[in-house]
Amino acid sequence: MxxxxxxxxxxxxxxxxxxxxxxxxxxxxxxxxxxxxxxxxxxxxxxxxxxxxxxxxxxxxxxxxxxxxxxxxxxxxxxxxxxxxxxxxxxxxxxxxxxxxxxxxxxxxxxxxxxxxxxxxxxxxxxxxxxxxxxxxxxxxxxxxxxDQSWEKQSGSKERDGKIRRLCGGGPAESLEHRRLKFYLKAHPEQCGAPAANSKGRVEYRFPSLDEADVRFSSRHHVRIIEAKSRISDEVDLRRGLYQCIKYQALAEAEEKEKETGQSVTTALAVENLKPPRAISDLADMLGIEILRVDRDLVDEWGDLEENEGWQHDGTASVTVLEAVK
Structure with missing residues (x-):
């Protein structure tokens, strides 16, 4: 039905x-x-x-x-x-x-x-x-x-980004794993391909179209958009993330063009697992989407809700550069 x-x-x-x-x-x-x-x-x-x-x-x-x-x-x-x-x-x-x-x-x-x-x-x-x-x-x-049951029935995945709920008042609540990864990435711009010294990071960045990117970094000359997929994302959700990257790239370019900032735009998919499935890597290559692999141990070391109230970085976590999947 x-x-x-x-x-x-x-x-x-x-x-x-x-x-x-x-x-x-x-x-x-x-x-x-x-x-x-x-x-x-x-x-x-x-x-x-x-x-x-x-x-x-x-x-x-x-x-x-x-x-x-x-x-x-x-x-x-x-x-x-x-x-x-x-x-x-x-x-x-x-x-x-x-x-x-x-x-x-x-x-x-x-x-x-x-x-x-x-x-x-x-x-x-x-x-x-x-x-x-x-x-x-x-x-x-x-x-x-x-x-929650509706989301899991649709995708078979427990990963939930919470965007539908924030934008429409409905949809599943955001999963803890996704929220933690999202704020971890905001706290580590250098791991996202954004300049650490002068990048301003924002989570849940909303475009004029009301589409919402997980993380947006902005520096003087560049805008970097990151779509986050946590350790509980399945292949269906990762594939969705790739297409979200394509959409956010186009939206960010249009927004900067309207503002006449002259800023360049790049977009990447950050995944919190050891290695994406081969089908996802191949699709990313075909679509020209950069995949960033996040070390889940670093996210865990960074802390949880009690240790980082409000998901703000406390400055103590070690940092390593993410590996870009080619």
């Missing part, structure tokens, strides 16, 4: 609807979202390449989510009726299962006029605004775990 299954979307649907309530808590008018709009939000929250949630499945997602909540917590405001058709601004026919008999008489919904249905949705919205237990109910939906 489009590289996703209905139940795995329940946590994301609940979060999206509750966030909508919080955002519009002071509004008298119900903040409705269309089935197509909710499908787009679920797609972004899922963060799985190739998994585009079909708007025809949204009714099953929000309905199944509500049934799960009711089974555990009993009656709550039917927040799912805030999802509506784009044409008439009303929820689908299945809404009556969650409205009858508490909110309207049995069989009332199917025969009511549009104006009557919208008035009822306004009553539901008022109840959603007054309901105080949305946070308590959210405990049954582990969104972070759902994001």
């Amino acid at each position: 489009g590289n996703y299954c209905i139940p795995e979307l329940y946590p994301f649907a609940y979060r999206e609807l509750v966030q909508m309530v919080r955002k519009h808590i002071d509004d008298e008018t119900p903040p409705l979202v269309t089935y197509g709009g909710m499908a787009s939000r679920l797609t972004a929250a899922l963060g799985r390449p190739g998994a585009n949630v079909n708007h025809r499945h949204v009714g099953r997602v929000i309905g199944g989510m509500m049934e799960a909540v009711i089974d555990r917590y009993g009656s709550i405001p039917p927040i799912n009726v805030l999802v509506v058709n784009a044409g008439d601004g009303l929820p689908g026919e299945g809404a009556h299962w969650f409205l009858e008999p508490e909110w309207c008489p049995n069989d009332w919904w199917l025969d009511a006029s549009s104006a009557e249905k919208k008035a009822l949705i306004k009553d539901v919205w008022d109840a959603c605004r007054d309901f105080a237990d949305w946070d308590r109910i959210s405990g049954m939906f582990d969104v972070d775990a759902a994001m």
